[in-house]
Amino acid sequence: MSMSDDTKPQTEEPPLTDAVPSSSPPLEPTPLTPWQKLKRLLTPGIVVLLLGAKFLGKLKFLVVPVLKFLPLLLKTGGTMLLSIWFYAMNWGWVFAVGFVLLMLVHECGHLLAAKQAGLKVGAPMFIPFMGAFIALKDVPPNAWTEARVGVGGPLIGTLGAAACEGIFLATGYPLFRALAYTGFMLNLFNLIPLAPLDGGRIVTAVSPWLWGIGLAMMVALLVTHPSFLLFLILLLSLPRLISMFRRKTADEARWFEVTPAQRWGMALLYFGLIAVLVIGMRMTHIAPNAG
Numbered sequence: 677m678s679m680s681d682d683t684k685p686q687t688e689e690p691p692l693t694d695a696v697p698s699s700s701p702p703l704e705p706t707p708l709t710p711w712q713k714l715k716r717l718l719t720p721g722i723v724v725l726l727l728g729a730k731f732l733g734k735l736k737f738l739v740v741p742v743l744k745f746l747p748l749l750l751k752t753g754g755t756m757l758l759s760i761w762f763y764a765m766n767w768g769w770v771f772a773v774g775f776v777l778l779m780l781v782h783e784c785g786h787l788l789a790a791k792q793a794g795l796k797v798g799a800p801m802f803i804p805f806m807g808a809f810i811a812l813k814d815v816p817p818n819a820w821t822e823a824r825v826g827v828g829g830p831l832i833g834t835l836g837a838a839a840c841e842g843i844f845l846a847t848g849y850p851l852f853r854a855l856a857y858t859g860f861m862l863n864l865f866n867l868i869p870l871a872p873l874d875g876g877r878i879v880t881a882v883s884p885w886l887w888g889i890g891l892a893m894m895v896a897l898l899v900t901h902p903s904f905l906l907f908l909i910l911l912l913s914l915p916r917l918i919s920m921f922r923r924k925t926a927d928e929a930r931w932f933e934v935t936p937a938q939r940w941g942m943a944l945l946y947f948g949l950i951a952v953l954v955i956g957m958r959m960t961h962i963a964p965n966a967g
């Protein structure tokens with residue numbers, strides 16, 4: 677047998693290898709036990725692994741924020757682009773971009789309200805033809821908090837639509853008036869007092885009996901404008917509607933408790949927003965024959 681490769685590592689730096697002292701002559705290898713051979717074979721790999729781990733450890737401070745930001749980029753950015761593409765097929769690119777941005781403004785309203793209430797939330801996600809949502813990672817501790825998070829979206833969303841009308845008045849560019857109208861309508865629709873919609877969450881702190889009105893509105897809408905989206909909302913509203921007729925446990929009853937000031941404050945905000953949105957829609961409505 678020719679000289680084995682085992683002799684070569686003897687010239688290497690001593691750390692970790694204790695099998696052969698480095699002072700021994702390179703050409704006269706001392707016989708190695710299989711265990712020593714294995715150790716030598718593995719040592720460079722272990723060193724590389726250790727160095728790699730150390731390097732990654734340092735890199736962690738760079739990698740972790742990027743990884744944290746990635747879902748936001750993929751979810752919000754990716755789903756936003758998909759939504760824009762979907763709406764652009766019907767209404768053209770410019771309008772689609774504006775429409776999706778208005779939805780983003782609405783979602784950011786929820787996000788801000790949730791953060792203010794101390795709830796953990798996920799990044800806004802867009803679903804083409806359905807809208808957008810933010811996922812609450814914490815369950816709202818009571819009806820008041822849920823109402824606050826619910827009203828944040830339409831509140832900021834209404835401001836966003838009003839800003840579009842402001843731009844129209846300043847520039848005369850009709851696209852912005854169309855966006856303002858659509859924005860007002862979008863936020864008004866979401867105020868229908870039925871559970872998965874913002875309105876349903878808001879009126880939980882005003883009077884859950886308003887869900888009945890929401891149900892009647894949704895059924896009427898479904899009859900006059902049949903659509904899968906309306907059907908889905910109706911379906912999703914059922915668990916909460918049914919819960920209204922169920923005897924509540926003490927914990928559940930406590931969840932629904934609001935102070936009179938909170939109840940009246942939320943009612944004022946809710947009905948005030950509806951009034952502003954109806955007026956906004958009338959103001960910005962463009963008659964079809966006016967082009």
Ligand SMILES: [Zn+2]
Pocket residue numbers: 782783786829830866874
């Ligand atoms: Zn909303």
